[in-house]
Amino acid sequence: MCCKVNKKKQIDSTASHFCTFVSMSTLDILREDEKDRVLLHCSGRLDATSVDHLTDYMDRLVREGKYQVALDLSGINYLSSAGIRALVVQHKNLQSLNGYFTITKSSENVAQVLDMVGMSGMFSQLDHKACPAKEAIKDIITREEGYVFRMQELDKQASTTVICSGEPERIAAGNYTREDTRTITPARGKFALGLGAIGESFPECSGRFGEYLFLNGMAAYLPADGSKKPDYMINHRKLIARFTEVYGLHFSGPFSHRVVFEPGQEASTLELSSLARLISRLTGYRNWAFVMIAQSAGLIGTSLNVSPVDGRALFSYPGVKDAVRFTTEPAHLRMQTISAGIVSKAPAPAVAPGAAEVAVAPGETGTPCRNFLRPMKDNTLLAHIHTAVFPYIPLKKHDLSPDDTINHLLDDAGLADILHLLCDDRPLSGLGESAFRQGMCWVVPVEKFVKDR
Structure with missing residues (x-):
C-alpha cells in the first residue's frame, strides 16, 4: 500500500510498499514496510521545528501496532539536542512495549553528534536490550x-469449568428479588460476567444492578441508576470487594x-x-x-x-x-x-x-x-x-x-x-x-x- 500524506489530505494507491509523508516541516519521512519491522527513511533536519512531525508519525505507527521501527538517517543533515531527545523518547517508549527503535544508517553529521554525546550504542542494531528476547513458545x-x-x-x-448462576431470561420481566441474588467476591485467577452491583446486600444494591466483569481480583460494573459512570474495586491486602450478583x-x-x-x-x-x-x-x-x-x-x-x-x-x-x-x-x-x-x-x-x-x-x-x-x-x-x-x-x-x-x-x-x-x-x-x-x-x-x- 502506498499513501502520500500532507497536512490537508491523504491519498491511497496500491503501486508499491512505500508510504511517503510530506509536510511543511523541515523533515521528510518515507515509510517502507518490511517483514518484521517498519523502516523510516528520513531526510532534512531533525530539530525543534521538526520533532513534533516525527513524534506524530511514531504515535500513528504505535496505534497500528508497529512496535519494531528502524530509521535510515543518512539523509539527515542536521541533528540538534531537541532531535536527540526525540530519538531517546521513542527508543524508551518502544522498549517499554517490548519493541525496538534502531538506527540502520546515519549521515556523517548524525554519526558524529551521537558519538559526541555517547549515544551511538543506544540505537545500534546490536543492542539486544532494545529488542525483545525470542520466546521459547513456538x-x-x-x-x-x-x-x-x-x-x-x-x-x-x-x-x-463454567459456573452458570441465576436466571438471565427473567431480566425482561424485571422482577428479581432478594432470593434471586447472592453475595460473592472476585479472586485472583478468576473471571466472570453477568449482572450485579458492588455491595453486600440486595437492599443496598437493588437500585444499581448492571452489567459487570470480574477480572483477576477486580470487580467492575456499570450501575443502572442513570449515572452512566462505571465503577470498580480491586482486592488489595485487607480490602476485599463484596459483590451482589443477580446472574x-x-x-x-x-x-x-x-x-x-x-x-x-x-x-x-x-x-x-x-x-x-x-x-x-x-x-x-x-x-x-x-x-x-x-x-x-x-x-x-x-x-x-x-x-x-x-x-x-x-x-x-x-x-x-x-x-x-x-x-x-x-x-x-x-x-x-x-x-x-x-x-x-x-x-x-x-x-x-x-x-x-x-x-x-x-x-x-x-x-x-x-x-x-x-x-x-x-x-x-x-x-x-x-x-x-x-x-x-x-x-x-x-x-x-x-x-x-x-x-x-x-x-x-x-x-x-x-x-x-x-x-x-x-x-x-x-x-x-x-x-x-x-x-x-x-x-x-x-x-x-x-x-x-
Missing part, C-alpha cells in the same frame, strides 16, 4: 481475512492458548464473529472461555439504565427507550478494551431441572446453560460477552498472561464504559456486530458447565 501463524494470527500453546492441560457466568485460568491478531496491509478491522470462528478452528474447541485485550474498531452492544427489580418490564415499548441503552452507531472507536466471555459452537437445550452438572467432551454437541448465550452474526456460534472500555494507551504485545495489562489499564487509563456485546442483525437498519483492529486473546476450553442455582 508460534502457529496463519493469515486470513487480511489479518495475521499468531497462536501460542501455553498449557496443553488447561481447561475450565453470572464464572470461569478460571490458566489459559491454554494465546492468540495475537494484527491487520495486514489490506485490512483494518476484524469482526468479532470472524475472530471467534477462527479461534474455534485453530484450537478445535467447541466450547471455550476467553479474555481479550484489543483496540476497538467500533462496539455494538447494550447496557441497562434501569435496575431489573420491582416488576419493571424493561423491554416493553415505549419504556424500553429509557430503560435500556443501545448503541446507535459503532461506539468507542480506537479505544482499548478488555472483554471476557463464553463461546459455544453447538446450540443445545438448557440444563434439565435437577441436572446440576454436565460434562462437555470434545466433539459433543450439548451445551448446557444455553439460556445465557446469544447468537453471533451468522448463527453458527453462541456467546455471552461483556467488554470494559478504556481510553487508548499503547500496550505490550508479548505478555503471556493478561494480568499485568489489566492492572496497567486500570491504573493508567481509567474505566470509561461497560457493554454487553450483541449482534444487531435487523434488516436495513441493523448495525451489525462489534469489530476490533488488533489485540490478544487468551483462551481455555470448557470441560463442563455447572448450574449453580
Whole structure:
C-alpha cells in the first residue's frame, strides 16, 4: 500500500510498499514496510521545528501496532539536542512495549553528534536490550481475512469449568428479588460476567444492578441508576470487594492458548464473529472461555439504565427507550478494551431441572446453560460477552498472561464504559456486530458447565 500524506489530505494507491509523508516541516519521512519491522527513511533536519512531525508519525505507527521501527538517517543533515531527545523518547517508549527503535544508517553529521554525546550504542542494531528476547513458545501463524494470527500453546492441560448462576431470561420481566441474588467476591485467577452491583446486600444494591466483569481480583460494573459512570474495586491486602450478583457466568485460568491478531496491509478491522470462528478452528474447541485485550474498531452492544427489580418490564415499548441503552452507531472507536466471555459452537437445550452438572467432551454437541448465550452474526456460534472500555494507551504485545495489562489499564487509563456485546442483525437498519483492529486473546476450553442455582 502506498499513501502520500500532507497536512490537508491523504491519498491511497496500491503501486508499491512505500508510504511517503510530506509536510511543511523541515523533515521528510518515507515509510517502507518490511517483514518484521517498519523502516523510516528520513531526510532534512531533525530539530525543534521538526520533532513534533516525527513524534506524530511514531504515535500513528504505535496505534497500528508497529512496535519494531528502524530509521535510515543518512539523509539527515542536521541533528540538534531537541532531535536527540526525540530519538531517546521513542527508543524508551518502544522498549517499554517490548519493541525496538534502531538506527540502520546515519549521515556523517548524525554519526558524529551521537558519538559526541555517547549515544551511538543506544540505537545500534546490536543492542539486544532494545529488542525483545525470542520466546521459547513456538508460534502457529496463519493469515486470513487480511489479518495475521499468531497462536501460542501455553498449557496443553488447561481447561475450565463454567459456573452458570441465576436466571438471565427473567431480566425482561424485571422482577428479581432478594432470593434471586447472592453475595460473592472476585479472586485472583478468576473471571466472570453477568449482572450485579458492588455491595453486600440486595437492599443496598437493588437500585444499581448492571452489567459487570470480574477480572483477576477486580470487580467492575456499570450501575443502572442513570449515572452512566462505571465503577470498580480491586482486592488489595485487607480490602476485599463484596459483590451482589443477580446472574453470572464464572470461569478460571490458566489459559491454554494465546492468540495475537494484527491487520495486514489490506485490512483494518476484524469482526468479532470472524475472530471467534477462527479461534474455534485453530484450537478445535467447541466450547471455550476467553479474555481479550484489543483496540476497538467500533462496539455494538447494550447496557441497562434501569435496575431489573420491582416488576419493571424493561423491554416493553415505549419504556424500553429509557430503560435500556443501545448503541446507535459503532461506539468507542480506537479505544482499548478488555472483554471476557463464553463461546459455544453447538446450540443445545438448557440444563434439565435437577441436572446440576454436565460434562462437555470434545466433539459433543450439548451445551448446557444455553439460556445465557446469544447468537453471533451468522448463527453458527453462541456467546455471552461483556467488554470494559478504556481510553487508548499503547500496550505490550508479548505478555503471556493478561494480568499485568489489566492492572496497567486500570491504573493508567481509567474505566470509561461497560457493554454487553450483541449482534444487531435487523434488516436495513441493523448495525451489525462489534469489530476490533488488533489485540490478544487468551483462551481455555470448557470441560463442563455447572448450574449453580
